[in-house]
Amino acid sequence: ADNALLVSKDAGREDKLVEAAKAEGTLTLYTSIAQNDLQPLISPFEEKYGIKVVPWRASGDTVLQRVIQEQKAGRNTVDSVHISAPEMEALHREGVFQPVESPYFADLLPGTVPEHKEWVSTLLSVFVQGYNTNLVKKEELPKTYEDLLDPKWKGKLGFEVEDIDWFTTVVQNMGEEKGLKYFRDLVAGNGLSIRKGHSLLNTLVAAGEVPIGLTLYNYMPEQAKKEGAPIDWFALEPAIARANGIGVVKTAPHPNAAALFEEYMLTEAQPILKQLNYVPTSTKVESPLKGIALKIANPVEKLDNSKKWEPLYQKIVIRGESD
Amino acid sequence: MLSVENLSTTYQAPGAKPVLAASNINFSVPTGRLFTLLGPSGCGKTTTLRSIAGLERPSKGVIKAHDTVVYSSAGNIFVAPNHRQFGMVFQSYAIWPHMTVFQNAAFPLQVQKKRLSGKDIRDKVMKVLAAVSLDHVEQREATRLSGGQQQRLALARALVMEPRLLLLDEPLSNLDAKLRDKMRFELKKMQRELGLTTIYVTHDQSEALALSHEIAVMNEGKIVQVGSPRDIYERPANTFVADFIGTTNFVEGTVRGGADDRLVVDTRIGQLNVNAQPGISIGANVSLSIRPEDVHLSDTAPAPSSNSLFVGTVRAKVFLGECQDFKIDVNETQLLARAHPSVRTLVGEQIHIAIDPEKCTLLAA
Amino acid sequence: MLSVENLSTTYQAPGAKPVLAASNINFSVPTGRLFTLLGPSGCGKTTTLRSIAGLERPSKGVIKAHDTVVYSSAGNIFVAPNHRQFGMVFQSYAIWPHMTVFQNAAFPLQVQKKRLSGKDIRDKVMKVLAAVSLDHVEQREATRLSGGQQQRLALARALVMEPRLLLLDEPLSNLDAKLRDKMRFELKKMQRELGLTTIYVTHDQSEALALSHEIAVMNEGKIVQVGSPRDIYERPANTFVADFIGTTNFVEGTVRGGADDRLVVDTRIGQLNVNAQPGISIGANVSLSIRPEDVHLSDTAPAPSSNSLFVGTVRAKVFLGECQDFKIDVNETQLLARAHPSVRTLVGEQIHIAIDPEKCTLLAA
Amino acid sequence: MAVTTPDGSTVHTSLGQGWGRSFDMKWVIIGLCIVVIAWLALIPLGFLIWQSFASTSTAQVPAVFTLENYATAFGSTDSLGLMFNSLKFAFGTAAFALVLGTFFAWVNERTNTPFKSLFFAMSIVPLIIPGILFTVSWIMLASPQIGIFNQIFRDWFGLTTLPFNIYSLTGMIWVDGLHYAPIAFLLVTAAFRSMDPSLEESALMSGASVVQVAFKITLKLAWPAILAAFLILFVRGIESFEVPALLGLPVGLRVYTSAIYDAVHSYPSDIGLASAYAMALLLITSLGIYYQSRLPSQGSRFSTVTGKGFRPRVSDIGRWRYATAGIFILYCIFVVALPFLVLLWASLQKYYAAPSWAALHNLSFAAYGKVLAYPGFYGVVWNSAKLALGGATVVMLLTSVICWITIKTKIPGRWVLDMLASLPLVFPGIVLGLSLMIFYLNFDIGIYGTLWIMLMAYVIKFLPYGMRYNSTSMIQIHKELEESAAMSGASWFTIFRRIVLPLLKPGLMAGWIYIIVVSVRELSSSILLYSPGNEVISIMIWEFWQNGQYIELSAFGVMMITALFCFLMVVQTLSKRFGVKDA
């Protein structure tokens, strides 16, 4: 396959890319995007270009494993990968991706395109706080992180076990020492009910088992609310966001189609993402969380500092030990 | 002590037609008596026994033991087998494969209400194992016994608990004559000493005759005759009993005349003298039963007597140890005879026959 | 046709001491003959049969069938059971519980090399089921049969395949005398007609005597005598055989004198006349075997003859149908006697005894 | 025609000693099965052992030999604490499930309890409910905050201290035990079916009470099955993930699966540590299997299917049958009906709300419509059906041969075979998936990316269950039944097909049903191995769960339970037609 177009900055690049992509006719996408959301994303692309997208769905780390092993064994099926940022970064380190240039990078939020340009963020999952409207009144909601220390929240706070990046980012934001003390106080004072799975946490908030869920993806309570569940959400600022990115695999059998798809994800797909309740990364599309200060968790941090943050997280949050 | 009234038991397999295996069974057994169910294979002996034990649920009838009703179809009473306190030997032994010989025999003592000390149990078990000659293998796994040994173990297990009622289903069928005699003796001894009321199922006529106080002969699910051993043997109620209880020659004939208390019957083998019987008049068609051992054979002509005398030709002869069986043609009719081994007439030669009028049983037609 | 040489088979259970169940067995059976293994319970009959079948692996010996070696410890040869083409009836029947009666009996025909049409199979199976009187239950599940019916089914299954060698382990033990006679007859007929070489295991002396061409008497894993039925009965090789093959009175004594070919033996019951035998001289201590049926009883004194005559007191009597068993005290020694039912002397009364010199067997001491 | 045997020994008991005869179907089939088993089991086993000694690797840092994994896994008090929690939890779960399962098996097979015909299928329902749903249902039922039971006690009886707390070790054991009791039920039921009832009748006649008969005869004779059930349940308990994650985590009760989970789901993925943990399990399981493999050598101690009359039948337990029926009804209500109703309720809502009059107005079938509209729904179901039926059949047939070898022959080293086929019990699903993936990526025989590799994963994963189910039934078949067939001149293959397999039926059917049910739920290796177009039901469930489509999930759960329930009833009816008939 000819990869030259991917990094080209020529004027006629876009047309040539479309032409080359159409010639390839198909592409295979490994992703963790939910099945429900995938179809509305892919269909317009398929219709517009006549290029068939073959998706394969699994959790982020499964995608990671599968891509690494397939690449090691020299089995070149996947063209494009779309998973969360830390895992994209891991794949970058495994040397799986190839750099891509696109004029549309300029339209993106700051911090969404890594220097190596081997992958690029397409959407943000923002952690918001959900609450059960039968159990918590809107007026009494906490306004700041510090408000969570109020004893009236004792036994009412829920937290998803794998959101270590939320913890890390909040701590860093407050300043490491203060942040760690904050979490120690929070766990010791009010306790965190630790749950496995964001959707479970969301369900439990709606069911009243957990009055306030601290780490829900923004679209979850929104959807439930639309369907009439007694749930609503608010955001403590800065709200922590987790990026999801897309990249083109180095050994892709259909590199041009993959690159075209990447470009599509950054442009025409952005409003669709918004409809699907994600936070788009393009500045051309108005954010559903407009006015809320965002902080994107740093994927490199998660990979590199796991030795440092992991034990702290385990100790302070999971086991609730105060040294 | 045990009484069985109008007992019927039916096997119903899904999709097959029901088998009425025991029908309208009536008998009673006084305390301390040994009662035998005797009959051909498949006649319903095991079924009757299992119904008494409570292992099959009869379709109707009443069973009483010690004046307690343990089953009554009308009264809707059914006492569970383990509350009836009967001991039983199964036709298939039903030895527990996961236990040793000792454990098998000790089980009834270990589970009974009255707690016994380990030593008492051991003593009792070893005594009964000795009685069935299994004391030397007490520690062996029960499955590592020969067929006959397993059967003896099953017997020991039933005897050790000294039950209120002992149910034995062909308990000696796999034993040789010697051992069977010994077991029969032990059994009889224990039965009489402990006054165990016993129901004994067997297919072996001589065993039944030797052991029992009373015998019920069964056929096709029904009891056809109940009586003392001598009764059954000497006064069979019908041809089935006569035939079953021992080999016999049935001779059909017509009463020709009579003198004193004798009748003369014209048969295909010739004229037979028979004891007169009330209700039988001249001209009646009758059936006579003559047992082979009552057909006296001699190599030479016997002295004249009241016996009916014939001459026949030996067709076949079988040596059976204590005796010889002959098949003899008399006037084109075959007679079976059992004789002492000293009779030496060869096959094909002529032989002399004498039949005692006392031994000719006139059967109900 | 079959020859067994120096066969020994040991059972070894982990953690138990080995059981030498068959030791140094030697015999051979010509084609078409019926050979019987006879012996008390646990003597190793089943073990020997299973070793011949190939179901147990002997520890040593050679087994040849039709001049092919099927087992040889020295030659390290072992032919798998299903390649030996022997038919077998198991002591425990080994009926397949998941099949009907018909399916059980048809199985050997369905699996054999020579393919038969469905109709042929049906014909053959129904014929053999009829021979064992099970044709009326052909569609019944095999587990829904009585004990005796199962045993007959096992027999039918072995007969239907017309095997090269037929191995029968107590095939008639659960049948009543009538049916046993019938089966024995069918078996003998098929055996003779088809020329089936047969090894028959039984504990029943009279069955062995009636059926066999030759008998091997076993005891404690060894063959103690091989011979024709008459041989075994009339010339037992030792006291075990004499004792086992039938009840007998053993009388010890000292040879006092003799005239012609008669010896006079002084015994505890009195003086007995006995046939002279080479190698026995005056003064020798001997053992005599006298069978109960050879102890002639009479209510009145018999005429003098060459018979030894005694008078005794009846201690007990048992009615056995075709005969009566007596226990008689003669000079403080007990004698067993079997007599015709017509002997009427009551218990406690005196009875006359005559013993024929011909019937006293002088046993090897 | 005679052939020498290489076996010089003189001691043996079975037919198996003929193992030297010239070419014969028997040796072809046996050899083939051995090769297949070795092939199937050695790949993941080798991978597991290798990984446990390898450091984590990335593109920059290649893996090296290390003992680090073992040091981490067993070196710290922390991880030992996790281990201890796991053992406590697993033991409790196994014991509870065993007692429950055995009790129901006994009631089902040995008593004349009313409603018995429903028993079999009903008892298996908890197994059908996906673990997550089952656990969530119990949160809804017995959580201190919203649990319906607690609310009832609070509202009706005015209790202030709440009687139930699902977030506790007891709660975890309760939920997992209930969930896995069907394993014990199936295994022990199979054993009870193959039991000559005269063995129990003779105990009854000895004067033993029904309970004494059950404990001293029935259970003792079913000992191999009970042992096997305990082993499986124990290992399952240790590997259990959903229940500790959903119920233990909120109260800080952590078990070692969480450690494995963390190890596997980090980057670089620490498969080595997970493997090291698995090695400990491997050891425990090997001991259990070794002990079990010695059972059959103890003569015919457990042969309860003999050739002398065999008529399975129930015994009358008199008035007690109302008690057992009562317990069964309670079980049905609390363990089958309530979770099911919770699901049903949820599936008819637009979002989950505790049952109330108000919520009654929101009933809708929309969720069912959404499930049916799931892209490729019918293909997904069809794939799962193929895999479940195919996998279960292959496993049961394969292991029946293997069990025959390990139980009925004296071939030296046969226990190795038993081990090989049983050890996949402890492979973490992800390790199994990865090993297959890596192997067939590099050794390309064209099955990677097809349904075949998933089938292979299922077969490997469920081999151990097949082994346990088959072996417990195999031990019960008296050798004379095979011997009499051999004497009829049947070849080994015929004997196997016409005698052994039908007599194995109870175990064969139970194992088959179990594997079908659990393979529909298998996720951990499926998700790694499936490819576009090869989606299966478990992926769909996972999808719903991930997206928080709890309502659709409930609807799907309801459909699945109903479908499998009907399937079980049909199988139960059909299976009466072959093998030993019930009375």
Ligand SMILES: Nc1ncnc2c1ncn2[C@@H]1O[C@H](COP(=O)(O)OP(=O)(O)OP(=O)(O)O)[C@@H](O)[C@H]1O
């Ligand atoms: N599997 C076994 N393990 C150990 N010993 C055994 C085994 N099977 C049989 N025996 C012993 O070997 C001896 C011979 O047994 P065998 O079954 O051959 O006897 P048998 O002559 O057939 O007796 P029966 O007439 O009672 O059936 C017996 O003492 C028996 O206890």
Ligand SMILES: Nc1ncnc2c1ncn2[C@@H]1O[C@H](COP(=O)(O)OP(=O)(O)OP(=O)(O)O)[C@@H](O)[C@H]1O
């Ligand atoms: N479970 C069953 N289902 C149907 N019929 C049966 C069942 N058990 C026995 N039978 C039939 O009932 C009849 C009586 O059987 P039973 O076992 O009582 O006979 P038996 O007199 O004990 O015979 P045997 O001397 O052969 O043991 C037989 O014809 C038998 O075929």
Ligand SMILES: [Mg+2]
């Ligand atoms: Mg019977």
Ligand SMILES: [Mg+2]
């Ligand atoms: Mg025997």
